[in-house]
Amino acid sequence: MRVGPLALTAPAAVGLLLFFVAPLVAFGVYSFLTGGLYEVEAPLTLENYKEVAETDSNRTLARNSLVVGLLAATFSVLIALPMAYWLRYSAGRWRGLVLFLIVASFLASYLVRIYAWRSMLGRNGAINRGLESLGLIDEPLDFLLYNRFAVTVALVHIFLPYVVLVLYAGLAPLQPSYLETAQDLGAGRLQRWRRVVLPLVAAPAVSAFLFVFVLSAADYVTPQLLGGTSGVMLGVQIQVAFIGTGDFAYGAALAFAMLAGFLVCYALIALGLRLTKLDRVRFVS
């Protein structure tokens, strides 16, 4: 009977089925086809996945992706946590301004932010020149740019504002008076964090962590601009397969192997939350 409102969702649903789900399925099927140059053909095969697994360089790329993804996600959450806490409980009249600065930096162009770190970390960049003029170094530091470190720093810069906002929203239900109550009942600073704040933000923190991890590990732009030769990641290799070498089937297998890796990480983290019962912490006011 109530077909009316449901019909309104049809245009968007058809659009997404046609331009998101179907292409994704086709992309997946490609990974099981026999590869040619810029094309694929039958028969179905597992050859591509075998090749992905047996290529040594892929292991290095996967390790780089994993390390950069984990580091970027960890640092984003660790830096964002105190920032969100401060915004929620200590900001006072500064809250509006600081929130504005965080969101505004979030809106800065993705490529511009990567580029900005090149000017910060380069041989003649702001950090080297700054340290030189302070007399702390004589020679510019070369280990700042074109490696995994530079990629990680830029990715933390890109995702930090998002994580702060997610955690800040996560703290919203915990009113300052509850922290005061905990304090009055004798809970010290550490205990308040451990027993009150952290369990409450665990779920949003984990979802933000996963978001940053996946987007960082799959990034192909930052490693190309800041990673140099030692910081190459899986995404770059996938991009090259589709734009450079034209080996579609192999690229597809690499992409879906990476996706499988993400799903494993996701399952592990979900399991961890379940075991520590943190997934069931809800705020009841």
Place this chain on the structure above:
Amino acid sequence: MSGARRSPITGVFTIAGLVFLWAPLLLVFLFSLHSTGSLTFPFEGFSTRWYDEVFSSEEIRTAARNSLTVAISTAIVTLILGTLAAYGLTRTSSRLRGPLSLLFFLPITLPGLFIGISLLVVFTRVEFSLSLLTVTIAHLVYVFPFFFLVARAALERLDPALEETATDLGASRWTVFRRVTLPQVWPVLVGAACLAFALSFDEFVITFFVIGPDSTLPMYIWSSLRRTIDPSINAISSLLLAFTILLFVVTFLLTVWSERRRRGRSLAEDPLVLTGPAEGAA
């Protein structure tokens, strides 16, 4: 209320975080005003030559025009399809509710790389030539979940009694939507469309795969980052930043204004709200 709790450690983190976020951007802005082509210190004086260069470059103007075309088309189509979808989904009790919500949310969960390549795969397969149209299609997929989530949240917050009353008084469904629902939520919807615009305007990761011979601003920046660095990049970047901040301020003001209007109305109708748990926000 006692106001802010003192928390010096988290305060230090916040200041450090803000410096970390803004120092690189301010550096780019500073060097956009540099009088020489040098991209590093020492800073040798101010000039607007790089801005002049940006405004007089035909290549950049074309790229900016393309970016605007794509972002505006994306925002308008998303506004229409997203509003329909969010409204339909919040007003139906069909069993398809769950699966559809999932479908509308799904593109956000995948890295852009997957959206870009899978569309590239299909477009080349059916020999659909790559153009700004394919870019727009890809952007629609990418921004849809963001718009949908905001729109659905806004529509769910509405008081259903208002719509029911209008229906009981004999208004058609379309009239109810136009005269009752839309006046309450349009600022949020326009704000979300601005978000769609901003996301599309800056999109690179997906665009790269489906663009063909045309250019957009992010594509232009990308190609000049791959070549020898052109100092006018600093000026383009600063202009982009100023533009997105302006867009954000407009969106923010719209949201605040609509929230005030909504709250003002419910306060007038229901004085009990005033006695509810008030929080000591500054």
